[in-house]
Each structure stands twice: as C-alpha cells, then as structure tokens.
Amino acid sequence: xxxxxxxxxxxxxxxxxxxxxxxxxxxxxxxxxxxxxxxxxxxxxxxxxxxxxxxxxxxxxxxxxxxxxxxxxxxxxxxxxxxxxxxxxxxxxxxxxxxxxxxxxxxxxxxxxxxxxxxxxxxxxxxxxxxxxxxxxxxxxxxxxxxxxxxxxxxxxxxxxxxxxxxxxxx
Amino acid sequence: xxxxxxxxxxxxxxxxxxxxxxxxxxxxxxxxxxxxxxxxxxxxxxxxxxxxxxxxxxxxxxxxxxxxxxxxxxxxxxxxxxxxxxxxxxxxxxxxxxxxxxxxxxxxxxxxxxxxxxxxxxxxxxxxxxxxxxxxxxxxxxxxxxxxxxxxxxxxxxxxxxxxxxxxxxxxxxxxxxxxxxxxxxxxxxxxxxxxxxxx
Numbered sequence: 001x002x003x004x005x006x007x008x009x010x011x012x013x014x015x016x017x018x019x020x021x022x023x024x025x026x027x028x029x030x031x032x033x034x035x036x037x038x039x040x041x042x043x044x045x046x047x048x049x050x051x052x053x054x055x056x057x058x059x060x061x062x063x064x065x066x067x068x069x070x071x072x073x074x075x076x077x078x079x080x081x082x083x084x085x086x087x088x089x090x091x092x093x094x095x096x097x098x099x100x101x102x103x104x105x106x107x108x109x110x111x112x113x114x115x116x117x118x119x120x121x122x123x124x125x126x127x128x129x130x131x132x133x134x135x136x137x138x139x140x141x142x143x144x145x146x147x148x149x150x151x152x153x154x155x156x157x158x159x160x161x162x163x164x165x166x167x168x169x170x171x
Numbered sequence: 172x173x174x175x176x177x178x179x180x181x182x183x184x185x186x187x188x189x190x191x192x193x194x195x196x197x198x199x200x201x202x203x204x205x206x207x208x209x210x211x212x213x214x215x216x217x218x219x220x221x222x223x224x225x226x227x228x229x230x231x232x233x234x235x236x237x238x239x240x241x242x243x244x245x246x247x248x249x250x251x252x253x254x255x256x257x258x259x260x261x262x263x264x265x266x267x268x269x270x271x272x273x274x275x276x277x278x279x280x281x282x283x284x285x286x287x288x289x290x291x292x293x294x295x296x297x298x299x300x301x302x303x304x305x306x307x308x309x310x311x312x313x314x315x316x317x318x319x320x321x322x323x324x325x326x327x328x329x330x331x332x333x334x335x336x337x338x339x340x341x342x343x344x345x346x347x348x349x350x351x352x353x354x355x356x357x358x359x360x361x362x363x364x365x366x367x368x369x370x371x
Contacts, residue, residue: 022185026185035195047206163175163178
C-alpha cells in the first residue's frame with residue numbers, strides 16, 4: 001500500500017505542481033510563501049490521499065480548493081488587509097518617475113488584492129489572469145456560476161475603489 | 172487609459188519572476204512523496220456520501236495506518252469501545268493522541284462495548300483492495316448511542332480498539348444503529364478485527 005501511495009503522490013505532484021504554484025504565487029506576497037502554500041496543499045493530499053478523487057480535472061479541483069482554503073486560513077490570521085487598505089490610500093503617485101510610478105502601482109495592486117478574501121481573489125485571478133470563464137471557475141471550485149459572477153463583480157468594485165488613482169476613466 | 176485587467180496583468184508576479192530551481196522542486200517533491208500520512212483519512216464530502224450510504228450517522232476521520240499497525244497484534248478477542256470526547260481539555264477527561272497531530276480528551280464513561288455489538292462485517296473501502304469494518308449495535312446500545320450523540324453534535328466520538336483510539340470522527344448527526352470504521356485495511360486485517368469484535 002505504501003508504494004501505491006508514493007506513486008500516487010508523485011504522480012499528483014508531477015501533474016499539478018506547476019499549475020498550483022502559478023495560482024499560489026498570485027495569491028501570495030512572495031515566491032517563498034507561494035512555495036510553502038503549494039507544499040502544504042500536497043501535504044494535505046499526502047495525509048488523506050485516498051480522498052483525492054481520480055482523474056486529472058478532479059484532482060486539480062480538489063487541490064485548488066484545498067490550496068484556497070489553506071490560504072483563507074492564513075489570511076484570517078493576519079490583519080494585513082487592514083494595514084494594506086490604509087497603505088493603498090496613502091499613495092498618490094504624483095511627482096514620481098515612470099519606473100517609480102510603475103513599482104508603486106504594482107505594489108498598490110498587490111495591496112489591493114491582499115484586502116480581498118482569498119476565495120474572491122482566486123476567482124478574479126482565474127478569470128483575469130488565467131482566462132477562465134465563470135462557468136469553468138464554478139466547476140473548478142464547486143460553487144454556482146451565479147456565485148462566481150457575484151464574487152467577480154464585488155471584487156472588481158473593491159479593486160476599482162482601492163486603485164482609482166491608477167485607473168483611467170474608462171471602466 | 173489603464174483598465175483593471177491591464178493593471179492586474181502588469182502586476183502579475185508569475186510573468187516577471189524567474190522560475191524556482193529544479194533542485195528546490197525536487198526537494199519539495201521528495202518531502203511530499205515521503206510525507207507521513209494517516210492512511211484512511213477521508214474528506215468531509217466523501218464522508219457525507221458514506222454517511223448517507225450507511226443510512227446512519229457519522230462523519231468520519233480515519234486513522235488507517237495507525238489502526239493497521241495496531242491490528243497486526245490482534246489475534247482473537249478485540250476490545251471495542253466507543254466514548255464521547257472533547258476537543259478541549261476539561262477536568263476528568265483523559266488526553267489521548269489521534270494520529271500524529273491531533274489530540275482529543277476522552278470522557279471516562281464508555282457508551283458502547285463489545286457486548287453492545289450485534290454484528291461486525293467487512294465492507295469494501297474507498298479504493299480497490301481496501302476494506303472497512305461496519306459495526307451494527309444491539310437495540311440497547313443503539314439507543315444509548317443515539318442519546319449520547321444527539322447532544323454531542325460537532326464534537327468527536329472516539330472509537331477504541333484494545334484501548335487505543337483508532338478513529339475520532341466528529342458527530343454530524345445523532346448516531347444510531349450502525350457505524351463504519353473507515354480505513355484502508357487489507358482484507359485479512361479487517362476480517363480479524365470484525366471477528367474479534369463479536370468474539371467469533
């Protein structure tokens with residue numbers, strides 16, 4: 001049984017680690033934090049490997065959901081989102097060079113993303129950066145399409161409010 | 172004019188950062204593949220399916236390997252007990268470890284013992300070649316179990332084999348006549364445990 005388990009875990013890791021890292025990186029403040037998040041996800045899989053469903057897309061969905069849940073637990077423990085919200089408002093971007101402005105804008109985007117609940121943040125990322133449709137996201141996360149669309153619209157509203165300095169007039 | 176998707180793409184760390192080294196990835200892979208597990212642990216979703224299937228009661232968190240090890244020594248009689256347990260310490264409770272990371276606190280009274288078991292049988296587990304043990308309680312025992320667990324929702328109930336906690340599922344609804352001890356046991360181990368429980 002031990003060999004079966006090791007083979008399954010190795011196959012899971014090889015098939016999904018890259019994909020999970022990309023999502024984790026977009027949910028975390030640093031590359032190290034992202035690596036740790038992916039590691040913790042696989043350790044959960046190792047702990048209860050018999051409950052990981054078979055088939056690539058089901059495996060992916062299981063792992064993605066676990067990853068987001070771990071991130072959510074971390075997020076709840078920190079009060080980063082409150083500090084970040086304040087930091088976002090403090091930047092005005094005036095009188096800076098282009099490079100500085102770009103860096104500050106980038107930082108502001110990350111601060112704004114940190115204020116979102118990880119599930120909502122994941123939904124925005126899956127949509128805007130991974131190009132998935134709300135229907136695909138719904139299947140992946142095991143929630144309804146309506147819930148996905150609601151999170152997307154709330155997330156866009158929150159991000160636009162936090163980032164209004166950096167956004168143009170067009171919606 | 173910058174749009175929100177443009178801002179998000181410009182700030183995307185995945186496109187700007189170098190990928191981690193192969194060495195680090197390999198270390199992490201080894202850590203996962205060789206990670207200690209507790210074998211038969213089941214997710215809440217699959218637990219709930221099984222609960223419906225077993226028509227009764229419980230949500231389970233298994234301790235398969237733990238039990239497999241314990242069961243190696245099981246020859247004939249198997250002492251089976253069910254006790255209520257708590258996640259937090261209170262006076263009069265006994266602390267026990269469940270698997271490597273979890274601790275629960277046992278109540279001193281037993282709710283169920285071997286004499287309350289009407290039948291124990293081997294049932295297929297969640298994967299081919301793995302087996303669980305389904306335990307059916309006698310009427311008295313089932314009623315005691317139901318009364319004990321209906322006020323214990325959201326708290327663990329511990330199943331002990333020869334004094335060792337092999338499972339401590341959290342009660343989701345009152346437990347009635349049957350419980351399934353999930354795990355990934357070889358058929359012979361599961362049969363030995365089932366037979367030992369009812370003194371066959």
